[in-house]
Amino acid sequence: MTERHEQAEKFTTRTRLNEVASPHFWRSLEELSQSGELEEIVRRESPRHAALLDSALDRRQFLKLMGASLALAGLTACGARQPVEEIIPYARQPEQVVLGQPLFYATAATLGGYAMGILAESHEGRPTKIEGNPNHPASLGATDIFAQASVLTLYDPDRSQTVMYLGEIRSWGAFLVELRRALAKEHDRQGACLRILTETVTSPTLAAQLEQLLKDYPQAAWHQYEPAARDEAREGARLAFDRLYVVECTPSCTGAMADHRLPIKASEIESFARAVAAGLGIQTVEQTANQQSAIGNRQWVAALVRDLEQHRGASIVIAGEEQPPVVHALAHAMNQSLGNVGQTIIYTEPVEARPTNQLESLRQLVSDMDAGRVETLVITGGNPVYNAPADLHFADSLQKVGLRIHHSLYYDETSALCHWHIPETHYLEAWSDARAFDGTVTIIQPLIAPLYEGKSAHELLAAFSPQPDRLGYDIIREYWKGVRSQGNKGGAGVSTQTSVRTASASQSANSPDVQTVNFSEEFESWWNKSLHDGLVPDTASRQKAVSLKTDWLNQAPLSSNPQSPTPNPKLEILFRPDPSIYDGRFANNGWLQELPKPLTKLAWDNAALLSPQTAQRLGLTEEIASRGGEHGQMSVSVVELNYQGRTLRAPVWIMPGHAEESVTVYLGYGRERAGRVGDGRGFNAYLLRTSDAPWFGVGLEIKRTDDSYSLACTQAHHSMEGRELVRFATVDEYRSRPDFARREADDPGRAISLYPDWKYEGYAWGMAIDTGSCVGCNAHRTAMKV
Amino acid sequence: MRRTFHRSTNTIARVSIFGFLFFLAGLAWVMITVGRSSYVTEAGIARRQPVPFSHKHHVADDGIDCRYCHTTVENSSFAGMPSTQICMNCHSQIWADSPMLEPVRASYRTGEPLHWTRVHMQWQTPANQDEMGRELVRSYKIKDARSLMSCSTCHR
Known part of the structure; x- marks a missing residue:
């Protein structure tokens, strides 16, 4: 196809896009423009049919082969004798085990440090499935895709299995010897060259262990870094309200559920928030005329302000996790002014053990490493070599450290650059504890002994203490015993009520012996109840009265450049954790990789998302692959993304509903040492991400290349073949023709049959699915793979 | 005109067509019969077990209820195999010194389970x-x- 022809073709597609009448439901851009390409996609994407149509093996041959193999299968019944099998019963049957019936244990899965209560199903001692814990505040009986797929990670043969030193197998004892030697040196200088890098920590026990370590080595430092902040806050609120307004740049599930959605550039959201705040009577800085005009839709703002005013105390304003601090401050101010605080919003003490600015924390660590101030670095969890911001050059700095220890589930990019690698236990293998978003503690109990030589973070940190071989179970129990016996001391979340009860119990006791017996009895029953329920009672953080600082606006100047009236020739780039594999930690999970992502329906890959108009301006295309593989493929342009002097090649994906002149890239792909499933898939967006603009930045340049790339996409599976997705009519039309939804094609007519008609007696059952209650979380779809 | 084929060819053709069908049916019958024969299923052949155990003796002679050993039969698709503990409930008192039962006592002492050989293959x-x-x-x-x-x- 010549260049000119291509241009003309695209033009007609665009024209058709504009012509389509408004109430028309469609599922893909190709379907909307009816360019005749859809059938082609269906052929490509519906593997069941395409495989038979296209391949050399036609249906006839297929049936012949099947018939032959079935006949041969019959033969084996004659020849093969039954194999000798063994039955190995228990020597002593454990209590409550009914062979063939599963047992459920309450525990918790964590993501970004925050716990979600789950009930893990166990068949004869093997965890097989995750269900939600209805009593847990972060679950309420539901789970997410990560919890569902975590069972597969548990059994992943690519998980690291042994302690490694420079790629060679070593023993845990050998590691302890080396660690002791390093610690002896550190002890003399009070740990001045000792650093610990963790992910977000909410576990009370782990926090206590780290505090103890910092007490033993007062000059040592604990850093935290995790590439993606949690975004549950946004997701959680979406169903609780009558009307949902969403202002966003990249289409999300939340946006898809919204009653009113406004796509704008990420950098304009601050101006938008200021406009809404001003509408609510909050004094913000004087808006320039330019800023006012940057908010394209004044009516939208006005309507939103009116709706908020009418629902004082019954509304909520939530800022996206990726927004700069000033937008969060504005959201707080708006909630305050609307009287939502205490009604729909409560403030609590931070749930994290030590809330820090994690980017700042990592930057500090890198500068220490560069200055040669770090001799021993322990990285527990996380993969900073892969996911640290590109401008920090973490990998280069890391190699200046004398002794590097990495503790993780996989032998990953960071492990490869460390001296020692300690395999981590999966959460279904080890004792631990963690807090949920509201502070509720769950004691994480294992369902199976470690499959490999894994150690939990608690056991690794115990190696720094005088008792290096303590088991995770003892560490957790001792911590909570300490908390319970000392009342509130050490356990911020334990309520006064329980401590009073403990105190009165000990007072009423006659002798110290009886006291100990009473306490240990009470502790055992508390421990068993906490494990059984999957949460520790009365550990939710208490509500905190807050008031806005009067000078908050002075502290929050316009963080981004004010919008210039001339459109910026450069684009904006947005970074988001991948909907399926998050920040890359789930890259080796096949269930999550093959899960079509919400809205894009891409699987196994990431892409640079942009709007149809922007794509058209840049001359980028998306078309059906001329040669397909076994799955549905779209052939898309490959572009070169230039951002702050760094270049990355990425396939594009045209996403209706995306804000103009913005590009979204998903993090988590382009892994090199994820395992055999995740290696080399997609592109690594971390290579463009910088510490000054972790979530979005201006100044992206896009260069088109002549290359194209095939993306797996399931959007056109199960096509309606020209029939409507939804039949609809206005009320007037319905009154005049109540059977408007019936089509003649619906009734295929009675076929002649040898069988007598089936007589329905009593009820005739039907099934209805309320698709309106689907929020696109994909959890059920992941669960179906179990 | 000279006949290409002899008259008898008709008969041969008929016999061989029908004969082939009969042959197929016969083959199928042989296959099924052999497949179900005790030669293949090994019905009636005693499996080697760690301990000689008789259902007849325990149920018919002693009158023990099935559910005493197969504890999960009413709750699960798998009736359950008795743990060594269940054997020892009685055999710590009766036949407590029998050399035949030494593997059971060894299992109870060490916690190492008994390895029974499965007799019926279908585990529903x-x-x-x-x-x-x-x-x-x-x-x-x-x-x-x-x-x-x-x-x-x-x-x-």
Whole structure:
């Protein structure tokens, strides 16, 4: 196809896009423009049919082969004798085990440090499935895709299995010897060259262990870094309200559920928030005329302000996790002014053990490493070599450290650059504890002994203490015993009520012996109840009265450049954790990789998302692959993304509903040492991400290349073949023709049959699915793979 | 005109066409019969077990209820194999010194389970348990599979 022809073709597609009448439901851009390409996609994407149509093996041959193999299968019944099998019963049957019936244990899965209560199903001692814990505040009986797929990670043969030193197998004892030697040196200088890098920590026990370590080595430092902040806050609120307004740049599930959605550039959201705040009577800085005009839709703002005013105390304003601090401050101010605080919003003490600015924390660590101030670095969890911001050059700095220890589930990019690698236990293998978003503690109990030589973070940190071989179970129990016996001391979340009860119990006791017996009895029953329920009672953080600082606006100047009236020739780039594999930690999970992502329906890959108009301006295309593989493929342009002097090649994906002149890239792909499933898939967006603009930045340049790339996409599976997705009519039309939804094609007519008609007696059952209650979380779809 | 084929060819053709069908049917019959024969299924051949155990003795002579050992038969698709503990409930008192029962006592001492050899291969999963129930109703003319109150209706 010549260049000119291509241009003309695209033009007609665009024209058709504009012509389509408004109430028309469609599922893909190709379907909307009816360019005749859809059938082609269906052929490509519906593997069941395409495989038979296209391949050399036609249906006839297929049936012949099947018939032959079935006949041969019959033969084996004659020849093969039954194999000798063994039955190995228990020597002593454990209590409550009914062979063939599963047992459920309450525990918790964590993501970004925050716990979600789950009930893990166990068949004869093997965890097989995750269900939600209805009593847990972060679950309420539901789970997410990560919890569902975590069972597969548990059994992943690519998980690291042994302690490694420079790629060679070593023993845990050998590691302890080396660690002791390093610690002896550190002890003399009070740990001045000792650093610990963790992910977000909410576990009370782990926090206590780290505090103890910092007490033993007062000059040592604990850093935290995790590439993606949690975004549950946004997701959680979406169903609780009558009307949902969403202002966003990249289409999300939340946006898809919204009653009113406004796509704008990420950098304009601050101006938008200021406009809404001003509408609510909050004094913000004087808006320039330019800023006012940057908010394209004044009516939208006005309507939103009116709706908020009418629902004082019954509304909520939530800022996206990726927004700069000033937008969060504005959201707080708006909630305050609307009287939502205490009604729909409560403030609590931070749930994290030590809330820090994690980017700042990592930057500090890198500068220490560069200055040669770090001799021993322990990285527990996380993969900073892969996911640290590109401008920090973490990998280069890391190699200046004398002794590097990495503790993780996989032998990953960071492990490869460390001296020692300690395999981590999966959460279904080890004792631990963690807090949920509201502070509720769950004691994480294992369902199976470690499959490999894994150690939990608690056991690794115990190696720094005088008792290096303590088991995770003892560490957790001792911590909570300490908390319970000392009342509130050490356990911020334990309520006064329980401590009073403990105190009165000990007072009423006659002798110290009886006291100990009473306490240990009470502790055992508390421990068993906490494990059984999957949460520790009365550990939710208490509500905190807050008031806005009067000078908050002075502290929050316009963080981004004010919008210039001339459109910026450069684009904006947005970074988001991948909907399926998050920040890359789930890259080796096949269930999550093959899960079509919400809205894009891409699987196994990431892409640079942009709007149809922007794509058209840049001359980028998306078309059906001329040669397909076994799955549905779209052939898309490959572009070169230039951002702050760094270049990355990425396939594009045209996403209706995306804000103009913005590009979204998903993090988590382009892994090199994820395992055999995740290696080399997609592109690594971390290579463009910088510490000054972790979530979005201006100044992206896009260069088109002549290359194209095939993306797996399931959007056109199960096509309606020209029939409507939804039949609809206005009320007037319905009154005049109540059977408007019936089509003649619906009734295929009675076929002649040898069988007598089936007589329905009593009820005739039907099934209805309320698709309106689907929020696109994909959890059920992941669960179906179990 | 000279005939290309002899007159008898017609007969040969008929016989061989029908004969081939009969041959196929016969082959199928042979295959099925061999497949179900005790030669292949090894019915009646005693498996080597760690301990000689007789259902007849324990159930018919001693009158122990099936559910004493097969504890989960009423709750699960798998009736359950008795743990060593269940054997030792009695055999710590009777036949406590029998050399035949030494493997059982060894298992109880060490916690190492006994390795029994499976005799009947079909371990029904819950899915085809339902199918099996229907099969019982059909082929054994039982009114309702749920009316099988006694294990010994089938397990004789």
